Amino acid sequence: MKKTFLFFWVIALVLIVLFVAAPPMLDDEQNVVVAHQPYSVSEQAQALHSSLIIGDWHADSLLWMRDLTQQYDYGHLDFPRMQQGNIALQMFTTVTKSPSGQNYDRNSSDASDNITLLGLAQRWPLATWTSLAERALFQADKLHELAARDADNLMLITSRSELAEFLQRRQTNGVLIGGLLGTEGSHALDGDLDNIQRLFNRGFRMMSLQHFFDNKLGGSLHGTSGEGLTQFGRDAVAKMLELGIMLDVSHSSEKVVVDTLALSDKPLLVSHTGFQGHCQSARNISDGLMQQIAAAGGLIAVGYWDGAICGNSPATVAAAIVYGIGLVGEDHVALGSDFDGSVTTSFDGSELAVITQELLNANLSEEQIRKVMGGNMLKYLQTYLP
Numbered sequence: 001m002k003k004t005f006l007f008f009w010v011i012a013l014v015l016i017v018l019f020v021a022a023p024p025m026l027d028d029e030q031n032v033v034v035a036h037q038p039y040s041v042s043e044q045a046q047a048l049h050s051s052l053i054i055g056d057w058h059a060d061s062l063l064w065m066r067d068l069t070q071q072y073d074y075g076h077l078d079f080p081r082m083q084q085g086n087i088a089l090q091m092f093t094t095v096t097k098s099p100s101g102q103n104y105d106r107n108s109s110d111a112s113d114n115i116t117l118l119g120l121a122q123r124w125p126l127a128t129w130t131s132l133a134e135r136a137l138f139q140a141d142k143l144h145e146l147a148a149r150d151a152d153n154l155m156l157i158t159s160r161s162e163l164a165e166f167l168q169r170r171q172t173n174g175v176l177i178g179g180l181l182g183t184e185g186s187h188a189l190d191g192d193l194d195n196i197q198r199l200f201n202r203g204f205r206m207m208s209l210q211h212f213f214d215n216k217l218g219g220s221l222h223g224t225s226g227e228g229l230t231q232f233g234r235d236a237v238a239k240m241l242e243l244g245i246m247l248d249v250s251h252s253s254e255k256v257v258v259d260t261l262a263l264s265d266k267p268l269l270v271s272h273t274g275f276q277g278h279c280q281s282a283r284n285i286s287d288g289l290m291q292q293i294a295a296a297g298g299l300i301a302v303g304y305w306d307g308a309i310c311g312n313s314p315a316t317v318a319a320a321i322v323y324g325i326g327l328v329g330e331d332h333v334a335l336g337s338d339f340d341g342s343v344t345t346s347f348d349g350s351e352l353a354v355i356t357q358e359l360l361n362a363n364l365s366e367e368q369i370r371k372v373m374g375g376n377m378l379k380y381l382q383t384y385l386p
């Protein structure tokens, strides 16, 4: 009897650690903000920052267990912090598989998957255990639920007309956030083209082709094959274009980028990246390819973490942006934070005005800052959303 009792308490303790303590601990450990003194932002920079429509192409905040309507003292983004940082448009990307031992050089497609364990610890529904599409849909449902529960602070945007409505509403509600849905890697299709329509129906408007490993569509920049688009990949891209899904080639092999450029009649996105010429990193594709993407009308969104920009200070983010403007022009550079994407940054969403400050310090014009901070993203969405 005594033994049974002890057994019960051990199991209970394990469950409490796994389901209650582990998710916030993991979140806190993965999505770090370096400790720092408050940043000083001039009146001029703050005034400019407050007048901007700010857009960010990439944040993985839906992966974690935080209630985004509440402000937390860990992780990078939630609605209150986004509003303090004046973020208007946010692409919420959904991570569905992440290889153990993840690195920028070489990951096997067979490596065991970290998201399975994370989903288990966060009590994701049973269907997500075996289906990557279900993982994407589950995270999308969180955004739908937030938009329904907190309509004064979040509006889901899936079309040009909803974007216009959002801009209209923001005139009287200056803290309204427009949320969009994207995938991180098209292994989320579970190898089934019909899932493109299924995800589209649930609001997905951007799909990235690969993540850290080669998938059925083609090679990853961090995979083992270095291959271009497969026939399945070509079919998937064609279907995405037909539906009006924006194509993100972050994490794709250079061959996949070349193939997709040739195949697509719409400009590509690199939703979170740095530039090789500014930061030589296996995370970044070549400057020449970035120029081709931009020449076709695409956008390159700059991240805030070391692996992409060789440093994570606000001044380094500004330096990467300035380099990008020099390389591809001010109409083709945007923001792609990778907030809550298991990266270490030196500021969270609430402190974004420091970037405006650093861009002013770097002698960019107000017009250039307006474009990079969100103007280019807004224009892209106004043109290419269905």
Ligand SMILES: [Zn+2]
Pocket (backbone or CB within 6 Å): 184, 250, 251, 272, 338, 341
């Ligand atoms: Zn990523």
